[in-house]
Amino acid sequence: MTTVEVATTPTEVAPPGAPSGAALPRWLAVAAALGAGEALLVAFPNYGLWWCAPIGVALLALAVHRRGFWAGTGLGALTGLTWYVMLLSWTRIVGGTAPWLILSLLEAGFLALMAGAAAWCSPLVDRYRWTWPLLTGALWTAQEALRDRVPFGGFPWGRLAFSQGNSPLLRYAAVGGAPLVTFVVALAGGLLAWALWIGLRSPVRAGALLAVLVALGLSGLAVPTGTPAGPPVTVAIVQGNVPRLGLEFNAQRRAVLDNHVDATLALAAQVRQGTATQPDLVVWPENASDIDPLIAEDADARARISQAADAIRAPILVGTLLYGPGDHTRNVALVWQPGTGPGDTYVKRHPVPFAEYMPLRSLARLVSDRVDLVRSDFVGGDRPGVLRVGPARVGVAICFEVAYDGLVRDTVTGGAQLLAVQTNNADFDPAEAGQQLAMVRLRAVEHGRDALMVSTVGISGFATADGRATDLTGFNTRAVRVRQLRLGTDRTLATAVGPAPEDMLVGLGVLGLAAATLLRRRIRQTREEL
Structure with a gap:
């Protein structure tokens, strides 16, 4: 009797120790x-x-x-x-x-x-x-x-x-x-x-x-x-818009500031007429003023921001730039009080590489001819973004910071009662803005805080502590939204256990x-x- 052995050839020869059995073709x-x-x-x-x-x-x-x-x-x-x-x-x-x-x-x-x-x-x-x-x-x-x-x-x-x-x-x-x-x-x-x-x-x-x-x-x-159980607070967000989208935004600094001032003045007029609710605080976006309002050379910018704060009779959280130390720049949220002017600041802790500072600059020039548009490297701050703005302790995240777990959690453990994300989407498009808004919604649920996102061009809006987005603006438009939020003090389990x-x-x-x-x-x- 003859035994015939039939050899089978697998479609893919596996190395020693690789999993046995058929994978997908x-x-x-x-x-x-x-x-x-x-x-x-x-x-x-x-x-x-x-x-x-x-x-x-x-x-x-x-x-x-x-x-x-x-x-x-x-x-x-x-x-x-x-x-x-x-x-x-x-x-x-x-x-x-x-x-x-x-x-x-x-x-x-x-x-x-x-x-x-x-x-x-x-x-x-x-x-x-x-x-x-x-x-x-x-x-x-x-x-x-x-x-x-x-x-x-x-x-x-x-x-x-x-x-x-x-x-x-x-x-x-x-x-x-x-x-x-x-x-x-x-x-x-x-x-x-x-x-x-x-x-x-x-x-x-x-x-x-x-x-x-x-x-x-x-x-x-x-x-x-989480459900915020603190007192109500009325918040206005101002989306002033920019004359033109794209990198030219940075050449339009005064026009962008004027847009946000004018939108705030229009809201103040509506409040006086009784067609809008008086806000307890106002939030402007990142880069609402790309002119440092604290230096003498830019006294006009200071005067315009004071004009807006005095007219609306509420503190404004201004997204602006401050020059220094040295040749560096800081991306900040600055509290501007009616009557008295500038107050506390939060300096963005996580500047964006290749956008706000340029690592490997000489190597990066081989990849993009836009490297030297970042003329001055931004430096980061060293403390969480918790600012007293009117009746609220606000947890501030600037732009991409909302994507980082620890940066947002630090504001809540530091006493923030609501969350504010200031961003500038003028260099991007609606898809990026929508993706960022999704992060804001998650952070609201994660920490049991009402939250807001305010952009120069959109999307801006609010997120409730259960993750619902409300009062959203369009993209590349001027818009103002006023909403009553609740301050939160309790901590969710996620906030308590952290990482x-x-x-x-x-x-x-x-x-x-x-x-x-x-x-x-x-x-x-x-x-x-x-």
Whole structure:
């Protein structure tokens, strides 16, 4: 009797210790990676299809499962580029094409690293399938934690949490901040990936997993959010607009200041006529005055701001620039009192690299001819942005600072009763403004504070402590909004515990990688013994 051995040739030869079993065919994995990038993109403003975020997570998880580290890294890079090139397209307006693409590539690199780590964990997932959702959530959280910090202080744009403005999952921010929201979104994506992976072979189990997924999505409705219980305060936000959008904004400094003064004077006239409510405080945006009003050479700017404050009979929180120390500049929020003029200031703690200061200037010139538009490097402040403005202690974040967990939390632990984000979107577009507003909404829920965002050109508006956006302005228009807010004093659990949830979730991801490494070593040793 003759025995015939039939050799089977796998479509992809795995290296020693790589996960065994069939991965998705290459063409399908590439399609899934591309689809993941598109799904993640449309989850964010201006699209706002928040439920696409877990779909994108699931597609990437399926694409890299049972692949080696480098194959997973490549697929993750494909997802990242598909996502970030479009999500960050607004950076091209101010930086040009090359910086936009370099930033997109850098951000995609973090996602690629995470996808490679997910692929590395495949043997662990195959042995203990229940770990798939947990590892997916933990690795996403760890990736964001790293990206939020490096290089040059990090760039947190595109965190999964910031896509959930209209989702029930947003309420998890009150428990564990943005890291917990990201974890829950990615956990949902991991559950969906698991259900799809076993769907044809075990439809009953897949259906049960989908039921768990739906329950997870609805669970956010049961999460309590903070409710400001302090006295009411009437706040006016002034969006003065600029003569022209784009980098020319900086050449229009006096016109921009005049726009904000004139809009405030118009509000004061309405108050006198009884057609508008008298505000307790007024907030102007970042760069409302790009003229330093505290130096003698710019006494006219000082006079105009005083004119506005005296007319409205309320303190104005002015976004302005102060020159010094030395050749440097500071981006500040300055309290301007009626009758007495300038008071306390908050200096922006996190100047934006390559926009407000220029690291590696000589090297950056090789990438963009706009480098020397940053003539004077901005320097950061060293204390949280808590300012007394009329009856309220206001927690101030300037522009991109709202994206950083610690900078916002420091204002609340420092006594802030409401949150104010001053920003200048004249160099960008409505997509960037919408993405920033989503961050403001999350911060309101995270800390149980009513919040506002005021921009030179829009979008401006308010966010309630449960995350609802109200009184929104249009883009590239002059507008004033007046609303009654409540001051908050209590702390949410997220405020109290600070970075602890993120630390634990990152630790879970590291533990998963360590367990996967040990399991791979055991598999390799077993194969060698055979």
